[in-house]
Amino acid sequence: MNPGPSADPAVTDLLGLLAYAELGSFFRLADDAALAPTLRDKGRLASLAAEEERRYERLRERLVERGADPEEAMEPFVAPLDAWHARTEPQSWVESLVKTCVGDGIAGDFYRKVAEFADTGTSALVEGVLAEEGRGTLISGMVRAAVHEDPALAGRLSLWARRLVGEALSQAQQVAAARPRLAALLADGGAGESAVDGAGIGDLASVTRLFGSIADRHAERLEAMGLSD
Amino acid sequence: MNPGPSADPAVTDLLGLLAYAELGSFFRLADDAALAPTLRDKGRLASLAAEEERRYERLRERLVERGADPEEAMEPFVAPLDAWHARTEPQSWVESLVKTCVGDGIAGDFYRKVAEFADTGTSALVEGVLAEEGRGTLISGMVRAAVHEDPALAGRLSLWARRLVGEALSQAQQVAAARPRLAALLADGGAGESAVDGAGIGDLASVTRLFGSIADRHAERLEAMGLSD
Numbered sequence: 257m258n259p260g261p262s263a264d265p266a267v268t269d270l271l272g273l274l275a276y277a278e279l280g281s282f283f284r285l286a287d288d289a290a291l292a293p294t295l296r297d298k299g300r301l302a303s304l305a306a307e308e309e310r311r312y313e314r315l316r317e318r319l320v321e322r323g324a325d326p327e328e329a330m331e332p333f334v335a336p337l338d339a340w341h342a343r344t345e346p347q348s349w350v351e352s353l354v355k356t357c358v359g360d361g362i363a364g365d366f367y368r369k370v371a372e373f374a375d376t377g378t379s380a381l382v383e384g385v386l387a388e389e390g391r392g393t394l395i396s397g398m399v400r401a402a403v404h405e406d407p408a409l410a411g412r413l414s415l416w417a418r419r420l421v422g423e424a425l426s427q428a429q430q431v432a433a434a435r436p437r438l439a440a441l442l443a444d445g446g447a448g449e450s451a452v453d454g455a456g457i458g459d460l461a462s463v464t465r466l467f468g469s470i471a472d473r474h475a476e477r478l479e480a481m482g483l484s485d
Numbered sequence: 486m487n488p489g490p491s492a493d494p495a496v497t498d499l500l501g502l503l504a505y506a507e508l509g510s511f512f513r514l515a516d517d518a519a520l521a522p523t524l525r526d527k528g529r530l531a532s533l534a535a536e537e538e539r540r541y542e543r544l545r546e547r548l549v550e551r552g553a554d555p556e557e558a559m560e561p562f563v564a565p566l567d568a569w570h571a572r573t574e575p576q577s578w579v580e581s582l583v584k585t586c587v588g589d590g591i592a593g594d595f596y597r598k599v600a601e602f603a604d605t606g607t608s609a610l611v612e613g614v615l616a617e618e619g620r621g622t623l624i625s626g627m628v629r630a631a632v633h634e635d636p637a638l639a640g641r642l643s644l645w646a647r648r649l650v651g652e653a654l655s656q657a658q659q660v661a662a663a664r665p666r667l668a669a670l671l672a673d674g675g676a677g678e679s680a681v682d683g684a685g686i687g688d689l690a691s692v693t694r695l696f697g698s699i700a701d702r703h704a705e706r707l708e709a710m711g712l713s714d
Contacts (some may be wrong), residue, residue: 286515295556306538327524
């Protein structure tokens with residue numbers, strides 16, 4: 257709740273990261289929707305895409321309210337997130353759905369992290385986002401249905417999910433190295449005692465722990481999709 | 486206001502047509518957003534795409550309220566609308582924006598037609614849609630800015646806009662021939678006197694008049710984009 261002197265720009269970083277991530281999710285879900293095999297699924301996925309867009313707008317507004325230039329706040333995360341998308345181009349509709357689940361899940365972990373320590377306005381926004389249930393269930397249900405129809409998919413999709421997380425962690429490590437204040441904030445929840453001069457050895461260890469907890473939650477999400485690690 | 490015995494399924498047709506058209510606009514605007522040169526424009530266009538998606542949802546809900554199967558109601562319009570999109574693939578971002586303007590404009594003409602004669606619930610929906618101003622202004626402003634920067638674009642984009650309307654009218658003629666009740670409704674505003682057995686010679690003349698009024702409004706929209714016919 258008291259983020260300390262260096263945390264404020266780090267919160268801006270985090271909001272910028274999430275805003276650009278939501279914009280990216282919007283584009284990915286719009287593509288999923290366009291490729292969906294039925295008119296009903298097209299509509300359902302388009303609706304989820306529009307929901308991502310609304311999240312992006314809320315994050316952007318929050319940045320403006322905090323006095324930040326929202327596009328400047330997003331800019332440092334354009335290259336790593338675009339790189340993640342470029343390195344994990346889905347080869348089929350169901351791979352794309354798995355990517356949406358995995359990406360949403362990681363974003364959710366970051367949102368929860370924000371909720372722990374951010375200022376009141378930001379926490380309210382984050383709690384609103386986290387309260388929106390159902391989207392994950394819908395998409396993981398579509399994946400389960402596909403695996404049920406073709407059980408041979410399970411192994412391939414599990415490998416794919418592992419690759420998605422691996423590539424995400426690899427991009428995240430680069431972001432953590434380039435934005436030490438953000439890394440410190442994520443690792444310590446804004447306690448700030450090791451955050452003042454950016455990421456020392458201790459911070460990198462904490463970042464590793466954060467990644468560990470993301471990996472743990474990943475196993476739950478795989479299960480929801482009917483996959484295993 | 487009294488649509489007569491044959492008009493009810495025609496209203497379902499019209500709502501199905503508009504719903505699928507909005508879904509298509511959503512996909513097109515999402516593509517425009519992905520291709521936008523700046524982060525700010527990406528966000529602006531993504532927001533317009535999400536707005537189209539909400540219109541699609543409202544139309545779909547209205548179909549459900551009227552007791553229709555919404556996907557069945559859209560189905561007859563999938564092929565002609567997809568054909569329009571396939572035959573008018575934009576070659577650049579600004580061509581895509583012009584396409585959005587032209588498509589929106591034609592959709593607006595249809596919405597206005599619906600408002601004239603539909604049942605109360607549907608009219609309320611349509612008036613809500615028509616009250617959402619600003620989107621056209623934003624996109625035509627982007628086109629104007631592009632033409633201002635490169636005046637040589639004006640002639641090429643005017644030809645492009647003409648082709649877009651021409652292809653739309655050609656698809657619309659096929660739809661009118663295949664859905665005589667819808668054609669009669671659009672032509673007569675649901676008066677119904679010539680609509681009972683579908684489109685006779687008189688109906689085709691009325692459809693031609695409707696197309697004429699679409700073409701008239703097209704000139705206004707061109708002007709808003711800084712183009713001429």
